Amino acid sequence: MFGRGKTYRPNLFARLFLRTQWRLVIDASRPDAVKLTTEIDVLLPCFDLTSIHTSRGLLWHTIEVRSKTRTHRLEGLTAGGADDLSNRLLDFVNKHLGATIEGDRERLSAVDQAIAAVTSEARQYLAHSDIGAAINRVAGPAANALAHPLFDPARVPPKLAALLPKNLSMLTDPNKRRQYNEDFVVKELAGYDRFFSELAGLSLSLQQREACIRLEDSNLLVASAGSGKTATMVAKVAYVLDKRIHAPEEILVLAFNANAAAELRQRLARQLGVGVGELRCRVTTFHALGLSIIKEVRGKPPQLAEWIENASAEARFLDTLIKAEIEKDEEFRRLWIEMLTLFPTASSGDEIIDAAEDEQRYREARASGAKATLQSLSKKTVRSLQERKIANWLWVHSIDFEYEKQFEYLDENEEAKYLTPDFYYPSIDTYHEHFAINQDGTSPFEGYVDLAVAKRKAMEEAQAKFFETSSAMESQDILLDELENQLTRRGVEPRPRDYAEIAKALEPTVIQRYHNIVSICIKHIRASGLTLEMLLERAKTLRDPNRAKRFAKVIWHITECYSRDLDAAGRIDFDSMIADAVADIELGRYRSPYSLILVDEFQDISESRSKLIKALRYQKQHTKVFAVGDDWQSIYRFSGSDVTIFTEFEKNFGTSWVGRLEQTYRSNQFIAEAAARFVQQNPAQLKKTVHSSRPALPQSIRVVPITIRRDKPDLQNACLTMLSRLNEFAELRSADWQTNEKPKLTVLLLARYNRTIPRIIDDWKFSHIEVKGLTFHRSKGLEADYTLLLDVTEGEYGVPSMIQDDELLHLVVPRPEIFPYAEERRLFYVALTRASRGVFILSSKGNPSRYIGELEKVATGGLRYETVDGVMLQKCKRCETGFMVERRGQNDNKFLGCSRFPSCRETTSTGEVAQLH
Secondary structure (H helix, E strand, O other), X not given: OXXXXXXXXXXXXXXXXXXXXXXXEEOOOOOOEEEEEXXXXXXXXXXXXXXXXXXXXXXXXXXXXXXXXXXXXXXXXXXXXXXXXXXXXXXXXXXXXXXXXXOOHHHHHHHHHHHHHHHHHOOOOOOHHHHHHHHHOOOOHHHHHHOOOOXXXXXXXXXXXXXXXXXXXXXXXXXXXXXXXXXXXXXXXXXXXXXXXXXXXXXXXXXXXXXXXXXXXXXXXXXXXXXXXXXXXXXXXXXXXXXXXXXXXXXXXXXXXXXXXXXXXXXXXXXXXXXHHHOOOEEEEHHHHHHHHHHHHHOOOOOEOOOOXXXXXHHHHHHHHHHHHHHHOHHHHHHHHHHHHOOOXXXXXXXXXXXXXXXXXXXXXXXXXXXXXXXXXXXXXXXXXXXXXXXXXXXXXXXXXXXXXXXXXXXXXXXXXEEOOOEEEOOOOEEEEEEOOOOOOOOOOOOHHHHHHHHHHHHHHOOOOEEEEEHHHHXXXXXXXXXXXXXXXXXXXXOOOOHHHHHHHOOHHHHHHHHHHHXXXXXXXXXXXXXXXXXXXXXXXXXXXXXXXXXXXXXXXXXXXXXXXXXXXXOEOHHXXXXXXXXXXXXXXXXXXXXXXXXXXXXXXXXXXXXXHHHHHHHXXXXXXXXXXXXXXXXXXXXXXXXXXXXXXXXXXXOOEEEEOOEEOOOOHHHHHHHHHHHOOOOOOOOOOOEEOOXXXXXXXXXXXXXXXXXXXXXXXXXXXXXXXXXXXXXXXXXHHOOOOOOOEEEEEEEOOHHHOOHHHHHOOOOOXXXXXXXXXXXXXXXXXXXXXXXXXXXXXXXXXXOOOOHHHHHOOOOOOOXXXXXXXXXXXXXXXXXXXXXXXXXXXXXXXXXXXXXXXXXXXXXXXXXXXXXXXXXXXXXXOOEEEEEEXXXXXXXXXXXXXXXXXXXXXXXXXXXXX
């Protein structure tokens, strides 16, 4: 029976939100188990516990306590509370293990001999679990205690520690096992030199060979673009099979899509000298594995949702669901329309300024005389985000207004003066001024408060009908309520427009962007078990809490409807499939046969997939995980991936070996080095020094500034000119590269969005180059001789894309990235590293991407700037952002002026023709 003991439970804050409350009692009067109470009381015997792991979530810390039969998640702890409970549990378990060892001390010599035997053989790399497996071969409770995954000699009394077997130091002394393994790796590299030199006609690099030999319980291989990670995975399987460390049926290789799984399957079969159908290792995707587990447990496969493997079908399903809820639910209709029309982006005051560089660009635009106008739904242009919000609200509610209608008044000298108040309502002859004044009475603009006082005084003296609103009201989320009150008091009745009319007036990208965000958030909410209360609490911490609060209600409503429709149809989606498979494993309904799990493209791991790996790993004792990926290429957050699972690998999977593949066989050294320095500007990315097997081609990243008008084929024409130039060069130098196997050089046209790629690309035919157009995302894993990166320009849909880093995602992502546009930076890195010979960046003359300036600073010797015809251009020395482009003076004289005129007025004279590599 349990006495009072020490009791743990969620903190008071968490208890307000958790669906299931829990209480854990650690009581010395029952030294062999702890008691966990949820809906029922459960005894957790110390010997059944296999893992105690702490994770940080959106609002609190969670301890995962794994036992042989299931996983218990103790949510709702502070960081200090989680540390205290974790340490108390480990101390309690080790006290019981120590007592068990003490009572069976006569068997310790047999344990010592078992460890000595496995180390003296020196036939394989020894992980912590390998020592445990050797101990497990000894009968008796002492051996079971010593081999327990939570056994820690530092937590047992010194008197008992002195009795422990001498050879147990292979477990207790990290340096001793490390030295054994270092010696083993050196010996194995020599012994397997021929094996690693003749793998499928390839000779592996030293880093690849070491990665094959290393076999800790948890392993992460941090690869580089084009570094041969697939070859390493194939070689790893071939090596462990040759050593007979694992049987083929015990090896599971997980890929993220069917094509990658098929390639791995074919390469493995070829390496092992068997047909694909004869391969006994399991090579599959996460979803196929989840499906097979459910089928094995329940006797039949689950019914998948119709849209499960079709992104456009999912988009149509969500669109139908949202439209149906708009018709049925008035509150949802109001919130959804507000999101689309009033909160299309986050606001942080009068203007949206995301970072110092954004602010600088904004200031320059204002300094150059630009009005920085924004178009409202009424087609009237306004000067700030808050004014656009007001204008959109007025249009949505069918209220007629004029923007900045001139108002005449007489000053004290009876002279006519003029004001332009922001809004005028002709039906009631009333003016409305929206002042950019904060709650403390200040304004971000110099002299603005005095100007506001003067405007107010003039309106009062002229006895004009007038009211005002302010930024202070917006920060308190009462701006639109106040506006409605002011208008209704004056006899104006808002008449909301029909949703179809509103949707037609919106830019299609606004609805599409929210659909994308909704799709991402549904995945995270369902996978993480988030509640509306959690989302609302998280919303308070974002930059624009008013917007986030509304979206939290919207996304919760949509997620509930989504889940309801799935249940009603008796179907599941991918996230349900993986979650159900995890439950089957953790509850012991499925028994894993796998003792080695290899994971490809680990940078794209999601929380749900991570749980699946852990469930398999912890269910079968001594199972090892070998993950391979490149965090610099983590670009699938929209499908639920979380790059921090990769960058914080040890926190998620325990003590690990982390290796690197730093030699690339694709890009030449100039591209590889510049791209690596560029992506590592984000300090959260893991560090690597990339070396190429191809020597550097100086200035093989070139910037081509062009005029880009959205209604003209400027980009298409520039592409055609560049491709013709490349084709001529390829023909001229064909003797240097052309073979029967390679009749043409390959060129990829890459763009951030599919709509940027010229539609007539398939009609272009060239004699010496083969051309293909893809988005940055779809180019991942591909390579070409040359790439043309299209429209690398600033803007909402530019590079970086401003719409993809929406802070609303922070409502659901457990560990949001702090670095601005972190995923966009990685995506641009992917685009840069597709080429072996050269990269051409086509950018707007007047508004080049910030990434071009960054590349200029990190590329050895800098970038080359040239026209589409190859005439060299100079970078502007004054602003360091624009390019010197040809202009004509008053007498038709040619000169070079900064492309960012009038923001920058630098001028100079003309250039030479660039040579291709």
